[in-house]
Amino acid sequence: MAALVAATTTLTACNSGGSGSAAGRVLTLWHYEAADSAMGLAWSQAVKDFEAAHPGVTVKVETKTFEQLQKTAAMVLNSSNAPDILEYNKGNATAGLLSKQGLLTDLTPEVAQYGWDRKLSSNLAVTSRYSNGVMGSGDWYGIPNYAEYAMVYYNVDLFNKYHVPVPKTFADFTAAMDTFVKNGITPLADAGAEYPAQQYLYDLALSKADPAWVTDYQIKGKADFHDAAWSYAASTLADWVRKGYIAKNSVSLKATDMGNAFESGKSPMMVSGSWWYGTFESEIKNFAWDTFLWPGSSLVPGSGGNLWVVPSKSGNKQLAYDFINITLQKDVQDVIANKGAVPVAANPADVTDPKAKELIQHYDTLAASGGLAYYPDWPVPGFYDTLTAATQDLINGKDPNSVLGSLQTAYQQGLNQ
Known part of the structure; x- marks a missing residue:
């Protein structure tokens, strides 16, 4: 209080x-x-x-x-x-x-x-x-x-410096991370103490899921944390830490630390929501940046x-x-649109910023295709803290199968509240 x-x-x-x-x-x-x-x-x-x-x-x-x-x-x-x-x-x-x-x-x-x-x-x-x-x-x-969705923010200057093409497939994404690791650079900014790490886990699961899987998890209370999607997500996230795609010391970092790492030019990529877009537009002055959707997946975290x-x-x-x-109303919606977020009731003709237009176009594409899969902590009360602890365990090297078991237990308990 x-x-x-x-x-x-x-x-x-x-x-x-x-x-x-x-x-x-x-x-x-x-x-x-x-x-x-x-x-x-x-x-x-x-x-x-x-x-x-x-x-x-x-x-x-x-x-x-x-x-x-x-x-x-x-x-x-x-x-x-x-x-x-x-x-x-x-x-x-x-x-x-x-x-x-x-x-x-x-x-x-x-x-x-x-x-x-x-x-x-x-x-x-x-x-x-x-x-x-x-x-x-x-x-x-x-x-x-306003509306929101997750995407990959990337440092255009670093991509050009190391001759990394913008990934179009998940294999391209992995190849890009390998290139940065070989050059002594941790590819992904992350934060284990708050929401970012659990969204990485969810993005990986969504890449192996479909809309029915999302409905079962988010609304019907029928998640199976030992299914193919969750098993792949947990093992892959753990593997990314071992490969150096994600720093081990990110386990104690918060979302603002992740954002600062990207803004400082230290991190080539950061996967997070459109809520960062306007801030980056106003604060990043020393390098060019852009975004792309998580490659190889038709589902991404996002919603109203x-x-x-x-x-x-x-x-x-x-x-x-x-x-x-x-x-x-119009003037407030226009501010949202032109300052780097996704309005829900703006006239597209009133959006003047080129980056803002691209942001809104990506959202419209996802919304029209049913690609917005909500967020991983939503299904049951208290699951935000559970997922934070679980992803910290994965970063710290705990067995993925054990971590998934703890998620299943907490999920079932939450359904009974």
């Missing part, structure tokens, strides 16, 4: 005057986006728009971290310290669990009132709707206003973006609904 009162920024109303019952009210909003990221900039624009439309209302923005909310959201939202609105992770283990516990407001009436369902494709709506905590159907408990949710104990629900609606 103490950690969640840190890093608070208060944005005061643009208009000092008040009107009606809104005068003097405060909308408390939590999110965990970097200020210079596409979403951070978009939320800032949304706050300005909201305050202009609600004279006398102050928006109190509190910046949290993903890890803080991942660990303490249920406790905080069940207390008098709950915010009025917050950005929260999607999936059964997070938004689904909180909806099942009665901690989130059912937004179904507002979806109809504001027409949000007409702006969100069925592919995006999967993670907004939950029935008894399971995503894909039922009532609406959250609204995304994090959700705006309204806690059941929110004291300003109507204001929260209005704020969500503003984040889907």
